[in-house]
Amino acid sequence: MKYVFLCWLTLCTTYSALAQRLPGFDGLDMNLSTLSRLSNAKTRSISPENFTGERGKGGMADPVKQKGQRNVANAANEARDLGQGWKVNPFIIVEKGETVTIAEMEGPGAIQQIWMTPTGNWRYSILRFYWDDEKEPSVEVPVGDFFGMAWNEYALLNSLAVTVNPGSAFNCYWKMPFRKRCKITLENQNPDESMRLYYQINYTLTAIGEDEAYFHAQFRRSNPTKGSLHTILDGVQGKGQYVGTFMAVGTRNNGWWGEGEIKFFMDGDQQFPTISGTGTEDYFCGSYNFENKKTHQYEAFSTPYAGLHQVIRPDGLYKSQQAFGMYRWHIMDPVRFEKELKVNIQDLGWRSGGRYYPQQSDIATVAYWYQREPHARFPKLPSRDELEVPR
Missing domain, CATH: 2.60.120.1390 (Protein of unknown function DUF2961)
Structure with a gap:
């Protein structure tokens, strides 16, 4: 078990050292040994609650204004008492x-x-x-x-x-x-x-x-x-x-x-x-x-x-x-x-x-x-x- 742990530690250390020497490394290739490194990469995410992935555009669907519009407010009925920002469009229908x-x-x-x-x-x-x-x-x-x-x-x-x-x-x-x-x-x-x-x-x-x-x-x-x-x-x-x-x-x-x-x-x-x-x-x-x-x-x-x-x-x-x-x-x-x-x-x-x-x-x-x-x-x-x- 000790041998396995040392091998794992060596692998992580080697990978981290290589990553630091790689030109253009910008936080794209991550593992436990590189997670602490800061980068200029920008994180984005696309889902039915933010179709474009734009910054500050998530969870904007309105259950009242968009009710009945396909793939815009699919959970409008469920969110009718809570309003905008409360899981209004978590899925799409294909x-x-x-x-x-x-x-x-x-x-x-x-x-x-x-x-x-x-x-x-x-x-x-x-x-x-x-x-x-x-x-x-x-x-x-x-x-x-x-x-x-x-x-x-x-x-x-x-x-x-x-x-x-x-x-x-x-x-x-x-x-x-x-x-x-x-x-x-x-x-x-x-x-x-x-x-x-x-x-x-x-x-x-x-x-x-x-x-x-x-x-x-x-x-x-x-x-x-x-x-x-x-x-x-x-x-x-x-x-x-x-x-x-x-x-x-x-x-x-x-x-x-x-x-x-x-x-x-x-x-x-x-x-x-x-x-x-x-x-x-x-x-x-x-x-x-x-x-x-x-x-x-x-x-x-x-x-x-x-x-x-x-x-x-x-x-x-x-x-x-x-x-x-x-x-x-x-x-x-x-x-x-x-x-x-x-x-x-x-x-x-x-x-x-x-x-x-x-x-x-x-x-x-x-x-x-x-x-x-x-x-x-x-x-x-x-x-x-x-x-x-x-x-």
Whole structure:
């Protein structure tokens, strides 16, 4: 224990010393060892109570003057006895088929934390982030998958980059710098119901260094996998670093499903990759089937950098198959590439005679990475029917 503490203390001290020597450090990269340092950065926050994030403009909705106006005083009735300044518009309504802009901010600056509680079908709610003046999004992901909740069911997730807390509270701590401006939209593709959305986007206005890259996240689904292979990411062009994977697996057969290896093809790799994993549970920092050897059950876990946080078991009725959610954040070990990157994972189980079984699972992933702009155009997002989780 003493050794672990000393290692942690050394890491914090080293990080603090490095941060003090970094040119342009302005309070953007914070940890416990740097929180006492003052900076010229300005803190701002966007929510339904302050759509613009402007200084001194929060909580201004009037339940009397704005009653009946959509997304301006949604809690006017509840606040009718208290008046302005008393939780008049804490949420917005996103109607069926509607896309709303939930945040716009002028840079330079960086998003530091996002919290939201979306209702409805999380796979039908699409988040898109646009940096500076780009026309195509750098983030295009169903909100559930972005926060590790692919199966539209809550599961506790406790990591450094993403947390999902009781009450289905979605939190993101990925740093997202921008130089000119940022726009975030949310599309409700659900044909059956509107969405109620509480949210808060906390950001800072500060100088952004030349070496700062832009955050990207891309969703892909293979249902079923073709050739027992799922592509996590492909077509990335430019210089950057891969920082995380979320993967949801829906099985279609009995037995262990996670023998497949992950492969990182970078900077000219052709038939063989530079980085090859040794198995699915190995990549997600587990071992031997994620199995508790005493109970002979899958054992869910959630740690700062990796986890199998969701295990959905058959219930004897409509949930006839197992489903899983897992994540691996490359925070301490980003996968750096100079020119290009492709990532895929094999879909393998076991069959008779101790042989690998090429499976046809339902696999959905989100890839998280940073790179210089411009980025290659994303593949077209699957249709609503192709996104659907029929559970």
